[in-house]
Amino acid sequence: MFMGMRQTGEFELLSRIATNDGHGENCSYFDGWKAYDSDPFHPKHNPKGVIQMGLAENQLCFDLIEDWLKRNPEASICTREGISQFRDIGNFQDYHGLSSFRRAIARFMEKARGGRARFDPDRVVMSGGATGAQETMAFCLANPGEAFLIPTPYYPGFDRDFRWRTGVELLPFDCYSSNKFKITQSALESAYQEAVKNNVRVKGVLVANPSNPLGTTMDRETLRSLVSFVNDKNIHLVVDEIFSGTVFDSPDFVSVAEIVEDEPGRFNRDLIHVVYSLSKDLGLPGFRVGVIYSFNDAVVRCARRMSSFGLVSTQTQHLLAAMLGDEEFTSKYLAESRRRLSERRRTFEAGLREVGVRSLDSNAGLFCWMDLRHLLEAKTVEEELKLWRIIVHEVKLNISPGASFHCSESGWFRVCFANMDKETMDTALGRIRAFMARAERHRATNEKKKKWAAAAALRLSLPRNGRRYDDILISPHLAMSPHSPLVRAAT
Incomplete structure:
Protein backbone atom coordinates (compact mmCIF):
# COMPACT_ATOMS: atom_id res chain seq x y z
CA MET A 1 0.00 0.00 0.00
CA PHE A 2 2.63 2.49 1.07
CA MET A 3 4.84 1.66 -1.90
CA GLY A 4 2.04 2.54 -4.26
CA MET A 5 1.38 5.79 -2.44
CA ARG A 6 5.04 6.78 -2.73
CA GLN A 7 5.13 5.92 -6.41
CA THR A 8 2.08 8.07 -7.13
CA GLY A 9 3.46 10.95 -5.08
CA GLU A 10 0.57 10.89 -2.59
CA PHE A 11 2.92 10.14 0.24
CA GLU A 12 6.36 11.68 0.68
CA LEU A 13 8.60 9.86 3.09
CA LEU A 14 11.32 12.51 3.28
CA SER A 15 11.47 16.29 3.39
CA ARG A 16 12.37 18.55 0.48
CA ILE A 17 15.68 19.38 2.17
CA ALA A 18 16.53 15.69 2.47
CA THR A 19 15.77 14.99 -1.17
CA ASN A 20 16.96 18.11 -2.96
CA ASP A 21 20.45 18.85 -4.28
CA GLY A 22 20.92 22.03 -2.27
CA MET A 53 45.26 19.89 -4.28
CA GLY A 54 41.61 20.81 -3.88
CA LEU A 55 41.59 21.13 -0.10
CA ALA A 56 42.43 24.52 1.45
CA GLU A 57 44.09 23.30 4.62
CA ASN A 58 47.04 24.88 6.39
CA GLN A 59 49.32 22.05 7.47
CA LEU A 60 52.57 23.99 7.42
CA CYS A 61 52.73 24.79 11.14
CA PHE A 62 51.40 21.74 12.95
CA ASP A 63 54.83 21.32 14.55
CA LEU A 64 54.45 24.67 16.35
CA ILE A 65 51.10 23.66 17.85
CA GLU A 66 52.34 20.20 18.77
CA ASP A 67 55.35 21.73 20.51
CA TRP A 68 53.09 24.08 22.50
CA LEU A 69 50.87 21.17 23.57
CA LYS A 70 53.88 19.23 24.80
CA ARG A 71 54.99 22.19 26.86
CA ASN A 72 51.49 22.92 28.23
CA PRO A 73 49.83 19.59 29.10
CA GLU A 74 47.67 21.30 31.73
CA ALA A 75 45.71 23.02 28.95
CA SER A 76 43.89 19.74 28.29
CA ILE A 77 41.46 18.25 30.81
CA CYS A 78 42.43 14.80 29.48
CA THR A 79 45.96 14.82 30.90
CA ARG A 80 47.35 14.13 34.36
CA GLU A 81 48.24 17.80 34.66
CA GLY A 82 44.79 19.07 33.66
CA ILE A 83 42.48 16.44 35.14
CA SER A 84 41.67 18.60 38.17
CA GLN A 85 39.51 20.82 35.92
CA PHE A 86 37.76 17.93 34.20
CA ARG A 87 34.53 18.11 36.20
CA ASP A 88 33.98 21.86 35.89
CA ILE A 89 34.78 21.98 32.17
CA GLY A 90 32.90 18.77 31.39
CA ASN A 91 29.72 20.10 33.04
CA PHE A 92 29.80 23.64 31.61
CA GLN A 93 26.83 24.20 29.28
CA ASP A 94 26.36 27.98 28.93
CA TYR A 95 25.90 28.76 25.25
CA HIS A 96 27.66 32.10 25.78
CA GLY A 97 30.84 30.04 25.98
CA LEU A 98 33.73 30.24 28.41
CA SER A 99 34.59 33.89 29.01
CA SER A 100 38.30 33.05 28.80
CA PHE A 101 37.70 31.49 25.38
CA ARG A 102 35.82 34.52 24.02
CA ARG A 103 38.51 36.89 25.31
CA ALA A 104 41.26 34.79 23.74
CA ILE A 105 39.40 34.56 20.38
CA ALA A 106 38.81 38.32 20.30
CA ARG A 107 42.46 39.01 21.05
CA PHE A 108 43.63 36.53 18.40
CA MET A 109 41.33 38.13 15.82
CA GLU A 110 42.94 41.49 16.59
CA LYS A 111 46.44 40.08 16.31
CA ALA A 112 45.68 38.28 13.02
CA ARG A 113 44.63 41.66 11.64
CA GLY A 114 47.84 43.38 12.69
CA GLY A 115 46.29 45.00 15.75
CA ARG A 116 44.52 47.56 13.58
CA ALA A 117 41.01 46.44 14.55
CA ARG A 118 39.38 45.89 17.93
CA PHE A 119 36.93 43.12 18.81
CA ASP A 120 34.67 43.03 21.86
CA PRO A 121 34.60 39.56 23.51
CA ASP A 122 30.94 40.11 24.37
CA ARG A 123 30.12 40.19 20.65
CA VAL A 124 31.88 36.90 19.93
CA VAL A 125 29.36 34.14 19.21
CA MET A 126 30.46 30.52 18.84
CA SER A 127 29.50 28.28 15.97
CA GLY A 128 30.33 24.85 14.58
CA GLY A 129 32.95 26.08 12.13
CA ALA A 130 32.58 28.77 9.48
CA THR A 131 29.90 26.62 7.82
CA GLY A 132 27.64 26.95 10.85
CA ALA A 133 28.50 30.62 11.21
CA GLN A 134 27.47 31.41 7.62
CA GLU A 135 24.20 29.55 7.96
CA THR A 136 23.41 31.29 11.24
CA MET A 137 24.05 34.66 9.61
CA ALA A 138 21.62 33.76 6.82
CA PHE A 139 18.97 32.70 9.32
CA CYS A 140 19.41 35.94 11.27
CA LEU A 141 19.41 38.36 8.33
CA ALA A 142 17.03 37.05 5.67
CA ASN A 143 13.86 35.10 5.01
CA PRO A 144 13.46 32.28 2.48
CA GLY A 145 13.40 33.72 -1.04
CA GLU A 146 15.31 36.86 -0.10
CA ALA A 147 18.80 37.25 -1.51
CA PHE A 148 22.41 38.29 -1.01
CA LEU A 149 24.59 39.60 -3.82
CA ILE A 150 27.96 37.86 -4.14
CA PRO A 151 30.92 38.60 -6.47
CA THR A 152 32.39 35.84 -8.64
CA PRO A 153 34.45 33.77 -8.42
CA TYR A 154 33.44 32.58 -4.96
CA TYR A 155 33.86 29.57 -2.69
CA PRO A 156 31.42 26.80 -3.76
CA GLY A 157 30.62 26.00 -0.13
CA PHE A 158 28.74 29.28 0.18
CA ASP A 159 25.97 27.75 -1.94
CA ARG A 160 25.59 25.08 0.73
CA ASP A 161 26.31 27.11 3.85
CA PHE A 162 24.19 30.14 3.06
CA ARG A 163 21.37 28.63 1.01
CA TRP A 164 20.67 24.95 1.55
CA ARG A 165 18.62 24.91 4.75
CA THR A 166 17.78 28.61 4.98
CA GLY A 167 16.07 29.12 1.62
CA VAL A 168 18.06 32.33 1.16
CA GLU A 169 19.28 32.96 -2.39
CA LEU A 170 22.71 34.04 -3.66
CA LEU A 171 22.79 36.32 -6.70
CA PRO A 172 26.24 36.24 -8.35
CA PHE A 173 27.62 39.22 -10.21
CA ASP A 174 30.68 38.82 -12.41
CA CYS A 175 34.18 40.17 -11.81
CA TYR A 176 36.92 39.88 -14.43
CA SER A 177 40.63 39.20 -14.75
CA SER A 178 41.14 42.49 -16.61
CA ASN A 179 41.20 44.26 -13.23
CA LYS A 180 42.30 41.22 -11.16
CA PHE A 181 38.67 40.33 -10.38
CA LYS A 182 38.12 43.41 -8.24
CA ILE A 183 34.57 44.40 -7.31
CA THR A 184 33.38 47.45 -9.20
CA GLN A 185 30.66 49.80 -8.07
CA SER A 186 28.95 49.56 -11.45
CA ALA A 187 28.75 45.74 -11.32
CA LEU A 188 27.39 45.87 -7.78
CA GLU A 189 24.77 48.47 -8.61
CA SER A 190 23.76 46.66 -11.80
CA ALA A 191 23.26 43.39 -9.90
CA TYR A 192 21.14 45.16 -7.31
CA GLN A 193 18.95 46.85 -9.90
CA GLU A 194 18.51 43.60 -11.80
CA ALA A 195 17.25 41.93 -8.61
CA VAL A 196 14.82 44.78 -7.97
CA LYS A 197 13.58 44.49 -11.55
CA ASN A 198 12.92 40.78 -10.96
CA ASN A 199 11.07 41.50 -7.71
CA VAL A 200 13.75 39.82 -5.59
CA ARG A 201 14.35 41.47 -2.25
CA VAL A 202 18.06 41.99 -1.68
CA LYS A 203 18.96 41.77 2.01
CA GLY A 204 22.70 42.14 1.72
CA VAL A 205 26.08 41.49 0.14
CA LEU A 206 28.30 38.50 0.98
CA VAL A 207 32.06 38.70 0.32
CA ALA A 208 35.21 36.89 1.38
CA ASN A 209 38.27 38.92 2.33
CA PRO A 210 40.86 37.54 1.65
CA SER A 211 39.23 35.94 -1.35
CA ASN A 212 38.78 32.23 -1.78
CA PRO A 213 39.75 31.25 -4.53
CA LEU A 214 41.75 34.31 -5.63
CA GLY A 215 44.07 34.67 -2.64
CA THR A 216 43.80 38.46 -2.87
CA THR A 217 42.80 41.06 -0.28
CA MET A 218 40.44 43.97 -0.72
CA ASP A 219 41.97 47.41 -0.58
CA ARG A 220 40.61 49.99 1.81
CA GLU A 221 38.81 51.90 -0.94
CA THR A 222 36.91 48.82 -2.14
CA LEU A 223 35.86 47.97 1.40
CA ARG A 224 34.75 51.54 2.04
CA SER A 225 32.68 51.52 -1.15
CA LEU A 226 31.03 48.25 -0.08
CA VAL A 227 30.17 49.67 3.33
CA SER A 228 28.84 52.84 1.70
CA PHE A 229 26.77 50.77 -0.74
CA VAL A 230 25.02 48.72 1.93
CA ASN A 231 24.57 51.82 4.02
CA ASP A 232 22.86 53.64 1.14
CA LYS A 233 20.62 50.65 0.36
CA ASN A 234 20.01 49.84 4.03
CA ILE A 235 21.04 46.22 3.52
CA HIS A 236 23.61 44.01 5.29
CA LEU A 237 27.26 43.29 4.60
CA VAL A 238 28.64 39.91 5.68
CA VAL A 239 32.41 39.60 5.35
CA ASP A 240 34.05 36.20 5.62
CA GLU A 241 37.53 36.89 7.05
CA ILE A 242 38.64 33.32 7.78
CA PHE A 243 41.90 33.75 5.83
CA SER A 244 42.86 37.06 7.48
CA GLY A 245 45.88 35.56 9.27
CA THR A 246 47.29 34.03 6.07
CA VAL A 247 48.23 37.35 4.44
CA PHE A 248 51.92 36.82 3.68
CA ASP A 249 52.72 39.71 1.35
CA SER A 250 51.84 43.35 0.85
CA PRO A 251 49.42 45.04 0.92
CA ASP A 252 48.44 44.51 4.54
CA PHE A 253 45.06 43.06 5.34
CA VAL A 254 42.27 45.54 6.01
CA SER A 255 39.32 44.28 8.06
CA VAL A 256 35.84 45.68 7.60
CA ALA A 257 36.01 46.38 11.34
CA GLU A 258 38.70 48.96 10.60
CA ILE A 259 36.45 50.76 8.14
CA VAL A 260 33.65 50.95 10.70
CA GLU A 261 36.01 52.21 13.40
CA ASP A 262 37.88 54.69 11.19
CA GLU A 263 34.81 56.86 10.64
CA PRO A 264 32.54 56.50 13.67
CA GLY A 265 29.05 57.79 13.07
CA ARG A 266 29.30 57.78 9.28
CA PHE A 267 27.97 54.24 8.74
CA ASN A 268 25.18 52.23 10.27
CA ARG A 269 27.13 49.65 12.29
CA ASP A 270 24.05 47.45 12.62
CA LEU A 271 24.54 46.42 9.00
CA ILE A 272 28.09 45.04 9.39
CA HIS A 273 28.90 41.42 10.31
CA VAL A 274 32.07 39.30 10.29
CA VAL A 275 32.48 35.52 10.01
CA TYR A 276 35.69 33.96 11.28
CA SER A 277 37.09 30.57 12.25
CA LEU A 278 40.31 28.90 13.33
CA SER A 279 40.29 26.47 10.41
CA LYS A 280 42.69 28.42 8.17
CA ASP A 281 44.74 30.80 10.31
CA LEU A 282 45.47 28.19 12.99
CA GLY A 283 45.05 25.16 10.74
CA LEU A 284 42.49 23.44 12.99
CA PRO A 285 39.38 22.69 10.89
CA GLY A 286 38.75 19.55 12.90
CA PHE A 287 38.16 21.60 16.05
CA ARG A 288 35.05 23.10 14.35
CA VAL A 289 35.54 26.57 15.82
CA GLY A 290 33.55 29.20 13.99
CA VAL A 291 32.89 32.76 15.09
CA ILE A 292 30.10 35.20 14.37
CA TYR A 293 30.99 38.80 15.16
CA SER A 294 28.28 41.38 14.62
CA PHE A 295 28.00 45.07 15.43
CA ASN A 296 24.24 44.55 15.68
CA ASP A 297 23.01 43.75 19.21
CA ALA A 298 19.88 41.95 17.97
CA VAL A 299 21.94 39.73 15.68
CA VAL A 300 24.31 38.87 18.53
CA ARG A 301 21.38 37.86 20.74
CA CYS A 302 19.71 35.79 18.02
CA ALA A 303 22.94 34.13 16.86
CA ARG A 304 23.82 33.23 20.43
CA ARG A 305 20.47 31.49 20.89
CA MET A 306 20.95 29.67 17.58
CA SER A 307 24.45 28.60 18.62
CA SER A 308 22.79 25.99 20.81
CA PHE A 309 22.56 23.90 17.63
CA GLY A 310 26.29 24.02 16.95
CA LEU A 311 28.31 24.79 20.07
CA VAL A 312 32.05 24.31 20.37
CA SER A 313 32.80 21.68 23.02
CA THR A 314 33.97 23.12 26.33
CA GLN A 315 37.02 20.88 26.22
CA THR A 316 38.04 22.56 22.97
CA GLN A 317 37.22 26.01 24.35
CA HIS A 318 39.33 25.36 27.44
CA LEU A 319 42.35 24.21 25.44
CA LEU A 320 42.16 27.08 22.94
CA ALA A 321 41.66 29.68 25.65
CA ALA A 322 45.03 28.64 27.06
CA MET A 323 46.77 28.43 23.70
CA LEU A 324 45.43 31.68 22.24
CA GLY A 325 45.91 33.40 25.57
CA ASP A 326 49.65 32.78 25.27
CA GLU A 327 50.66 36.09 23.68
CA GLU A 328 54.22 35.03 22.94
CA PHE A 329 53.09 31.85 21.23
CA THR A 330 50.42 33.49 19.02
CA SER A 331 52.78 36.26 17.91
CA LYS A 332 55.48 33.79 16.92
CA TYR A 333 52.95 31.42 15.34
CA LEU A 334 51.37 34.04 13.08
CA ALA A 335 54.74 35.39 11.98
CA GLU A 336 56.16 31.94 11.23
CA SER A 337 52.99 30.79 9.48
CA ARG A 338 53.12 33.79 7.16
CA ARG A 339 56.79 33.19 6.46
CA ARG A 340 56.22 29.53 5.57
CA LEU A 341 53.18 30.32 3.43
CA SER A 342 55.15 32.95 1.54
CA GLU A 343 58.03 30.54 0.94
CA ARG A 344 55.72 27.74 -0.18
CA ARG A 345 53.85 30.07 -2.51
CA ARG A 346 57.06 31.34 -4.11
CA THR A 347 58.40 27.81 -4.60
CA PHE A 348 55.18 26.52 -6.11
CA GLU A 349 54.71 29.47 -8.46
CA ALA A 350 58.34 29.27 -9.57
CA GLY A 351 57.72 25.64 -10.53
CA LEU A 352 54.68 26.66 -12.55
CA ARG A 353 56.50 29.47 -14.32
CA GLU A 354 59.22 27.06 -15.43
CA VAL A 355 56.67 25.32 -17.63
CA GLY A 356 54.90 28.47 -18.81
CA VAL A 357 51.99 28.45 -16.37
CA ARG A 358 50.98 31.73 -14.74
CA SER A 359 48.71 32.51 -11.83
CA LEU A 360 46.97 35.61 -10.49
CA ASP A 361 49.16 37.89 -8.39
CA SER A 362 48.06 37.35 -4.80
CA ASN A 363 49.14 38.00 -1.24
CA ALA A 364 47.09 35.64 0.95
CA GLY A 365 45.45 32.27 1.29
CA LEU A 366 46.48 28.64 0.95
CA PHE A 367 46.12 28.38 -2.83
CA CYS A 368 46.82 30.05 -6.13
CA TRP A 369 44.44 30.91 -8.97
CA MET A 370 46.14 29.18 -11.89
CA ASP A 371 45.66 30.38 -15.46
Missing part, protein backbone atom coordinates in the same frame (compact mmCIF):
# COMPACT_ATOMS: atom_id res chain seq x y z
CA HIS A 23 24.06 20.73 -0.61
CA GLY A 24 25.81 21.05 -3.97
CA GLU A 25 27.77 17.83 -3.55
CA ASN A 26 27.15 16.82 -7.16
CA CYS A 27 29.52 19.27 -8.80
CA SER A 28 33.06 19.21 -10.15
CA TYR A 29 34.44 20.77 -6.95
CA PHE A 30 33.39 17.74 -4.89
CA ASP A 31 33.87 15.26 -7.75
CA GLY A 32 37.60 15.95 -7.56
CA TRP A 33 37.55 15.06 -3.87
CA LYS A 34 35.79 11.79 -4.70
CA ALA A 35 38.49 10.97 -7.24
CA TYR A 36 41.10 11.55 -4.54
CA ASP A 37 39.19 9.52 -1.95
CA SER A 38 38.98 6.55 -4.31
CA ASP A 39 42.70 6.65 -5.19
CA PRO A 40 44.65 8.73 -2.64
CA PHE A 41 48.32 9.41 -3.24
CA HIS A 42 50.85 7.94 -0.81
CA PRO A 43 54.59 8.25 -1.45
CA LYS A 44 55.20 4.57 -0.63
CA HIS A 45 51.90 2.69 -0.76
CA ASN A 46 50.29 4.44 -3.74
CA PRO A 47 52.82 6.70 -5.52
CA LYS A 48 50.65 6.91 -8.66
CA GLY A 49 47.50 7.97 -6.79
CA VAL A 50 45.68 11.30 -6.95
CA ILE A 51 47.37 14.16 -5.10
CA GLN A 52 44.90 16.27 -3.14
CA LEU A 372 45.36 27.59 -18.05
CA ARG A 373 43.28 29.54 -20.54
CA HIS A 374 45.94 29.05 -23.20
CA LEU A 375 45.28 25.30 -23.14
CA LEU A 376 41.62 25.59 -24.06
CA GLU A 377 40.58 25.14 -27.66
CA ALA A 378 37.51 27.26 -26.92
CA LYS A 379 36.82 29.50 -23.95
CA THR A 380 33.84 27.48 -22.72
CA VAL A 381 32.87 25.66 -19.55
CA GLU A 382 32.75 22.41 -21.52
CA GLU A 383 36.36 22.79 -22.64
CA GLU A 384 37.44 23.76 -19.14
CA LEU A 385 35.84 20.65 -17.64
CA LYS A 386 37.37 18.51 -20.39
CA LEU A 387 40.80 19.79 -19.39
CA TRP A 388 39.98 19.35 -15.70
CA ARG A 389 39.02 15.69 -16.19
CA ILE A 390 42.36 15.04 -17.88
CA ILE A 391 44.24 16.65 -15.00
CA VAL A 392 42.27 14.71 -12.35
CA HIS A 393 42.08 11.30 -14.02
CA GLU A 394 45.27 11.18 -16.11
CA VAL A 395 47.71 13.58 -14.45
CA LYS A 396 46.25 12.52 -11.09
CA LEU A 397 46.02 15.97 -9.50
CA ASN A 398 42.81 17.08 -7.84
CA ILE A 399 42.57 20.76 -8.65
CA SER A 400 39.31 22.72 -8.75
CA PRO A 401 37.93 24.17 -12.01
CA GLY A 402 36.90 27.82 -12.12
CA ALA A 403 33.39 26.86 -13.17
CA SER A 404 32.82 25.34 -9.73
CA PHE A 405 33.62 28.78 -8.28
CA HIS A 406 31.12 30.41 -10.68
CA CYS A 407 33.97 32.11 -12.55
CA SER A 408 32.74 33.90 -15.68
CA GLU A 409 36.03 33.25 -17.54
CA SER A 410 36.84 29.66 -18.47
CA GLY A 411 40.35 28.33 -17.94
CA TRP A 412 41.10 29.32 -14.35
CA PHE A 413 41.77 26.69 -11.67
CA ARG A 414 42.30 26.83 -7.90
CA VAL A 415 45.34 24.86 -6.72
CA CYS A 416 46.02 24.40 -3.00
CA PHE A 417 49.65 24.20 -1.90
CA ALA A 418 49.63 24.27 1.92
CA ASN A 419 47.95 20.93 2.66
CA MET A 420 50.97 18.76 1.84
CA ASP A 421 54.64 18.33 2.63
CA LYS A 422 57.38 19.60 0.33
CA GLU A 423 58.06 16.16 -1.14
CA THR A 424 54.43 15.78 -2.23
CA MET A 425 54.46 19.28 -3.70
CA ASP A 426 57.59 18.42 -5.67
CA THR A 427 55.85 15.29 -6.99
CA ALA A 428 52.85 17.39 -8.03
CA LEU A 429 55.11 19.88 -9.82
CA GLY A 430 56.82 16.98 -11.58
CA ARG A 431 53.47 15.77 -12.88
CA ILE A 432 52.59 19.28 -14.07
CA ARG A 433 55.96 19.50 -15.81
CA ALA A 434 55.39 16.21 -17.61
CA PHE A 435 51.84 17.19 -18.54
CA MET A 436 52.92 20.52 -20.01
CA ALA A 437 55.69 18.83 -22.02
CA ARG A 438 53.10 16.44 -23.41
CA ALA A 439 50.79 19.38 -24.15
CA GLU A 440 53.57 21.16 -26.02
CA ARG A 441 54.21 18.07 -28.18
CA HIS A 442 50.51 17.89 -29.04
CA ARG A 443 50.48 21.59 -29.85
CA ALA A 444 53.46 21.25 -32.19
CA THR A 445 51.94 18.21 -33.89
CA ASN A 446 48.58 19.91 -34.34
CA GLU A 447 50.18 23.07 -35.72
CA LYS A 448 52.11 21.02 -38.25
CA LYS A 449 48.95 19.18 -39.31
CA LYS A 450 47.07 22.46 -39.63
CA LYS A 451 49.87 24.00 -41.65
CA TRP A 452 49.87 21.21 -44.21
CA ALA A 453 46.08 21.02 -44.27
CA ALA A 454 45.93 24.74 -45.05
CA ALA A 455 48.66 24.32 -47.64
CA ALA A 456 46.78 21.45 -49.28
CA ALA A 457 43.60 23.49 -49.35
CA LEU A 458 45.45 26.38 -50.95
CA ARG A 459 47.00 24.07 -53.55
CA LEU A 460 43.57 22.83 -54.56
CA SER A 461 42.24 26.34 -54.87
CA LEU A 462 45.04 27.62 -57.16
CA PRO A 463 45.73 26.93 -60.89
CA ARG A 464 48.36 24.24 -61.47
CA ASN A 465 50.88 26.34 -63.39
CA GLY A 466 54.23 25.66 -61.90
CA ARG A 467 56.72 26.15 -59.15
CA ARG A 468 55.61 29.59 -58.03
CA TYR A 469 52.56 28.02 -56.35
CA ASP A 470 54.80 25.60 -54.46
CA ASP A 471 56.76 28.61 -53.30
CA ILE A 472 53.53 30.08 -52.02
CA LEU A 473 52.66 26.86 -50.21
CA ILE A 474 55.87 26.78 -48.18
CA SER A 475 55.86 30.47 -47.40
CA PRO A 476 56.45 31.21 -43.68
CA HIS A 477 53.93 34.03 -43.94
CA LEU A 478 50.91 31.72 -44.14
CA ALA A 479 48.58 32.45 -41.22
CA MET A 480 47.98 29.38 -39.04
CA SER A 481 45.56 28.92 -36.16
CA PRO A 482 47.10 27.10 -33.17
CA HIS A 483 44.73 24.64 -31.53
CA SER A 484 44.65 23.04 -28.10
CA PRO A 485 47.21 20.28 -27.51
CA LEU A 486 44.59 18.44 -25.52
CA VAL A 487 42.06 17.52 -28.20
CA ARG A 488 43.41 13.99 -28.64
CA ALA A 489 43.82 13.35 -24.92
CA ALA A 490 40.31 14.51 -24.15
CA THR A 491 38.53 12.08 -26.42
